[in-house]
Amino acid sequence: MEISELQKIIRDRYFKSDNERGIHHTALWFHEEVGELSAAIARGDKQNAKEEFGDVLMWLMTLANILDIDMQDVVDEHLNNPRKLPSK
Numbered sequence: 001m002e003i004s005e006l007q008k009i010i011r012d013r014y015f016k017s018d019n020e021r022g023i024h025h026t027a028l029w030f031h032e033e034v035g036e037l038s039a040a041i042a043r044g045d046k047q048n049a050k051e052e053f054g055d056v057l058m059w060l061m062t063l064a065n066i067l068d069i070d071m072q073d074v075v076d077e078h079l080n081n082p083r084k085l086p087s088k
Contacts (some may be wrong), residue, residue, distance in 0.1 A: 007065065018065065037052035
């Protein structure tokens with residue numbers, strides 16, 4: 001699945017309620033999920049970390065949707081930015 005496809009699925013499914021919640025409250029949910037991911041990693045709980053990676057990704061896409069940012073463009077620009085290449 002392409003990133004743009006995933007972002008569209010999330011937009012179609014959740015945008016109305018996400019947008020009504022607003023960017024600030026949505027960002028708080030995102031931060032909570034990042035905290036849960038960090039805790040799972042710290043515990044060495046790979047199964048829970050896998051679930052939390054999913055949650056973090058979905059909330060990240062939600063934030064991008066609210067801000068009308070195309071994550072496919074973000075990824076493409078990031079990967080093609082010479083400043084982001086590993087140093088030798």
